[in-house]
Amino acid sequence: MITLSTIPVTFNQEAHTYTLDTTGQALSGVTSTLMRRLFPDKYKGIPKAVLTRAAERGTNIHEDIELSEELGFEPTTDEGRNYLLLKEDNGLRFLESEYTVSDMEHYASQIDLIFEAGESSVHLADIKTTSVLDVAAVSWQLSIYAYLFALNNPGIAVERLYAIWLRGERAELVPVPRHTDDEVLRLIEADLQDLPFVAESDVPAFITEREDLMLCLERDIRSMKERLEQMKQDIMDAMTEQGSTSIDTGRVLYTITKGTERSTFDSRAFRKEHEDLYQQFMKKSTTAPSMKITIR
Numbered sequence: 001m002i003t004l005s006t007i008p009v010t011f012n013q014e015a016h017t018y019t020l021d022t023t024g025q026a027l028s029g030v031t032s033t034l035m036r037r038l039f040p041d042k043y044k045g046i047p048k049a050v051l052t053r054a055a056e057r058g059t060n061i062h063e064d065i066e067l068s069e070e071l072g073f074e075p076t077t078d079e080g081r082n083y084l085l086l087k088e089d090n091g092l093r094f095l096e097s098e099y100t101v102s103d104m105e106h107y108a109s110q111i112d113l114i115f116e117a118g119e120s121s122v123h124l125a126d127i128k129t130t131s132v133l134d135v136a137a138v139s140w141q142l143s144i145y146a147y148l149f150a151l152n153n154p155g156i157a158v159e160r161l162y163a164i165w166l167r168g169e170r171a172e173l174v175p176v177p178r179h180t181d182d183e184v185l186r187l188i189e190a191d192l193q194d195l196p197f198v199a200e201s202d203v204p205a206f207i208t209e210r211e212d213l214m215l216c217l218e219r220d221i222r223s224m225k226e227r228l229e230q231m232k233q234d235i236m237d238a239m240t241e242q243g244s245t246s247i248d249t250g251r252v253l254y255t256i257t258k259g260t261e262r263s264t265f266d267s268r269a270f271r272k273e274h275e276d277l278y279q280q281f282m283k284k285s286t287t288a289p290s291m292k293i294t295i296r
Contacts, residue, residue, distance in 0.1 A: 002119075004156070005153050007101065007104075007108075008021040009104075018100075020104060027102060027107055029107070030107055030145070033191055037191050042134075054130070061129050064080035065080050065113075079166035083166055094115060095114045095122060106188070107188070109144070117159040120157060121159045122159065123162060124145055124158055125162040128163050129166055130167070138163045142163075143178045144187075146161060147184040162174060162175055
């Protein structure tokens with residue numbers, strides 16, 4: 001089993017402060033410094049009361065999962081129960097929760113979850129309970145954590161970064177890309193010198209501004225389609241079991257149709273045997289431009 005280094009940093013949960021034990025020096029949290037330099041307007045326009053409620057809800061879910069993993073308590077939240085199912089479904093091997101990382105000079109933070117990947121490699125994960133998953137933000141957050149983790153545990157490789165997205169019935173393990181250590185160091189240098197930071201990216205803004213929401217919608221559509229098909233199958237199975245072929249609720253008419261044999265035209269085989277005749281009856285048309293999106 002992997003043994004992580006013990007970091008001489010004390011975290012005060014109530015004040016949300018970090019202190020270097022060896023010198024008593026106060027260290028800055030990653031979220032309150034580096035992440036705000038990256039996304040200064042992330043919460044602009046959102047009422048403080050809304051942010052406070054969201055933070056409290058997120059804290060409760062984090063604590064529920066931590067108690068479940070560290071002490072074996074049964075989760076008390078839907079998100080906590082769904083987390084355990086998600087972990088089991090994806091074969092994740094829990095190693096540590098709320099693990100503190102630091103550069104021992106300026107910054108410190110806590111990684112929500114660490115999973116054992118191999119004999120000397122781990123996955124880092126951050127729990128998100130927001131209505132929309134901000135992949136760009138969590139990618140930077142975990143990339144910073146990965147950089148600090150490597151400083152503290154030089155013999156252990158960070159294999160993958162995950163956002164664990166939990167909200168009500170939603171439970172998704174979302175792989176996120178890692179920014180290079182050079183990018184993280186540029187961000188740190190900009191923060192220490194209080195300079196603006198512009199992330200290097202070949203992806204145009206008109207895509208990055210829409211991509212997170214688009215991916216959320218795609219996942220919602222796919223999930224809802226799967227649930228709808230499962231509901232249809234459940235109703236069909238129940239009707240079949242009781243010998244019903246039609247049920248009218250007044251709002252919906254449910255009808256089971258018998259399987260039928262159908263004929264289709266094998267155009268590929270026809271073209272192979274009769275190319276000239278095939279071309280004679282071909283009809284050409286122009287379609288409108290469209291966008292093909294491949295989600296990786």
